[in-house]
Amino acid sequence: xxxxxxxxxxxxxxxxxxxxxxxxxxxxxxxxxxxxxxxxxxxxxxxxxxxxxxxxxxxxxxxxxxxxxxxxxxxxxxxxxxxxxxxxxxxxxxxxxxxxxxxxxxxxxxxxxxxxxxxxxxxxxxxxxxxxxxxxxxxxxxxxxxxxxxxxxxxxxxxxxxxxxxxxxxxxxxxxxxxxxxxxxxxxxxxxxxxxxxxxxxxxxxxxxxxxxxxxxxxxxxxxxxxxxxxxxxxxxxxxxxxxxxxxxxxxxxxxxxxxxxxxxxxxxxxxxxxxxxxxxxxxxxxxxxxxxxxxxxxxxxxxxxxxxxxxxxxxxxxxxxxxxxxxxxxxxxxxxxxxxxxxxxxxxxxxxxxxxxxxxxxxxxxxxxxxxxxxxxxxxxxxxx
Numbered sequence: 530x531x532x533x534x535x536x537x538x539x540x541x542x543x544x545x546x547x548x549x550x551x552x553x554x555x556x557x558x559x560x561x562x563x564x565x566x567x568x569x570x571x572x573x574x575x576x577x578x579x580x581x582x583x584x585x586x587x588x589x590x591x592x593x594x595x596x597x598x599x600x601x602x603x604x605x606x607x608x609x610x611x612x613x614x615x616x617x618x619x620x621x622x623x624x625x626x627x628x629x630x631x632x633x634x635x636x637x638x639x640x641x642x643x644x645x646x647x648x649x650x651x652x653x654x655x656x657x658x659x660x661x662x663x664x665x666x667x668x669x670x671x672x673x674x675x676x677x678x679x680x681x682x683x684x685x686x687x688x689x690x691x692x693x694x695x696x697x698x699x700x701x702x703x704x705x706x707x708x709x710x711x712x713x714x715x716x717x718x719x720x721x722x723x724x725x726x727x728x729x730x731x732x733x734x735x736x737x738x739x740x741x742x743x744x745x746x747x748x749x750x751x752x753x754x755x756x757x758x759x760x761x762x763x764x765x766x767x768x769x770x771x772x773x774x775x776x777x778x779x780x781x782x783x784x785x786x787x788x789x790x791x792x793x794x795x796x797x798x799x800x801x802x803x804x805x806x807x808x809x810x811x812x813x814x815x816x817x818x819x820x821x822x823x824x825x826x827x828x829x830x831x832x833x834x835x836x837x838x839x840x841x842x843x844x845x846x847x848x849x850x851x852x853x854x855x856x857x858x859x860x861x862x863x864x865x866x867x868x869x870x871x872x873x874x875x876x877x878x879x880x881x882x883x884x885x886x887x888x889x890x891x892x893x894x895x896x897x898x899x900x901x902x903x904x905x906x907x908x909x910x911x912x913x914x915x
Contacts, residue, residue, distance in 0.1 A: 538643050539632035545646040557716050567712060574705040599628040675750045679742075682750075756907040758815050762822075763806050764899045766797055767846075774898065779806055783828075783899050786836040786849055808906045815905040821845060822901040838894060849895025 557563050573579050600623040633639040671677040713719055764783045767774040780799035784791060790798075800806055808814055822828060825845040829837065838848040 535635060538647060539640060541647060542633060542639060542643045555715050570708050574701050596628055600625055674752050675746045678750050679746045758905050758907045760903050761906050763902050765902060766897060766899045769896050784897060785834045811909055812906040813909045815907040819902040819904045822903050828901055846898045846900050848898045851893040851895050
């Protein structure tokens with residue numbers, strides 16, 4: 530890093546020279562130069578197509594002509610008589626070497642000057658950054674939600690209006706007046722007048738205008754909405770064991786016969802007790818207890834679950850349909866389809882009833898049953914960690 534800094538500092542001098550020339554141009558140190566800039570700016574505003582000519586002309590005047598004059602310099606003054614030294618002639622072979630830009634030597638005067646200017650630029654950036662953070666960020670980061678909401682509303686309305694009426698505005702005249710006003714504000718005779726006008730006529734009314742704005746925001750911007758709430762679900766799974774239903778676990782999925790874990794032969798995942806069920810990350814419980822979903826048929830239809838019986842009364846269980854070809858192996862329902870001598874599975878002639886046909890069925894049921902519990906959660910407020 531030290532090597533890169535030394536190389537950078539030895540070459541950054543050209544940027545500081547350009548910065549100094551721009552500052553001199555805008556500060557009216559040579560009024561003829563500043564007026565020339567305003568003349569060029571005026572022509573560009575009145576005829577925007579000239580904007581493509583400005584870089585080309587600047588490249589010719591700032592690069593090619595000085596480089597040519599460096600190779601073909603004028604004769605030194607005093608070497609010729611007054612009659613012979615009239616005018617400049619570019620004729621003849623080059624008389625001087627071409628001008629090049631070389632990095633300054635380390636520990637030289639220019640090297641330390643570049644280091645000083647670089648430190649000043651870093652300080653200016655830090656001051657500008659802190660100024661933006663202290664002025665712009667508080668009104669845009671919704672730390673004061675009423676103020677940020679009012680600004681958001683104003684920007685939204687302005688965006689809509691500009692989308693509709695932007696084509697009707699005289700942008701050339703606006704750019705011309707704005708550019709002239711900005712450059713004239715830096716004139717040594719006008720800058721003190723503007724400062725005096727601001728201190729006399731504007732500053733005394735700033736506090737009253739701010740109080741009116743705060744009163745309007747307090748009256749018209751209402752931010753008392755309740756926290757966002759969502760409904761979360763958990764499925765209570767039970768498994769048939771010796772003609773009894775054994776509580777198994779609480780799972781985020783219903784573990785229906787055609788679910789991916791069931792087809793893959795995986796065991797259901799979840800927690801054994803209701804108290805161990807946690808809200809999603811960033812949410813907290815809005816209700817104290819879980820509520821049983823009495824509309825079991827609706828969530829079955831929403832998930833397009835087949836091969837189940839729906840209990841529309843009582844405890845609202847949803848049972849697996851009993852399948853004669855299903856054998857319980859290793860605690861997981863596995864389809865046991867007999868095969869022919871050629872190794873092909875035989876398909877039962879009697880079709881398996883759908884869940885609609887098995888609704889409120891009283892016959893034999895499958896290995897699993899489940900029911901849905903719901904509970905409301907609300908967003909949790911987070912605090913800054915820094």
